Amino acid sequence: MALVPAFHTSGLAAVGLALMLPATPAVAELFCSDHDAIVAGLTDSFHERRLGYGVASDAAIVEIYISDDGTWTVLLSDVRGRSCVLAAGDGWESAVDEVREAEPRH
Numbered sequence: 155m156a157l158v159p160a161f162h163t164s165g166l167a168a169v170g171l172a173l174m175l176p177a178t179p180a181v182a183e184l185f186c187s188d189h190d191a192i193v194a195g196l197t198d199s200f201h202e203r204r205l206g207y208g209v210a211s212d213a214a215i216v217e218i219y220i221s222d223d224g225t226w227t228v229l230l231s232d233v234r235g236r237s238c239v240l241a242a243g244d245g246w247e248s249a250v251d252e253v254r255e256a257e258p259r260h
Contacts, residue, residue: 185238186236186237189231189235189236193237200221200227202219202220202225202227204217204218205248210230213233216228217231220246224244224246225243227239227242
């Protein structure tokens with residue numbers, strides 16, 4: 155699948171750009187703060203807990219937080235302990251898609 159490496163590289167570039175955004179004054183709607191402070195807020199205000207995370211680059215991970223009420227938040231966290239809320243919403247539905255054994259996992 156030739157598109158996968160190109161998409162993966164583009165995704166890493168987007169993560170790098172997102173990490174640089176908090177330093178740009180024009181981006182007022184991106185909320186960034188100390189990781190522990192954001193997680194405490196998600197826990198206290200929305201009763202969200204971490205569903206999982208994935209490595210986005212050598213310097214960042216993406217975390218997904220969900221609540222039993224269906225609220226969800228996606229964080230991008232760097233190695234310095236700073237996190238940015240990339241997206242949040244309502245209506246989270248957990249689902250596990252069946253994967254054929256013959257398909258390689260990337």
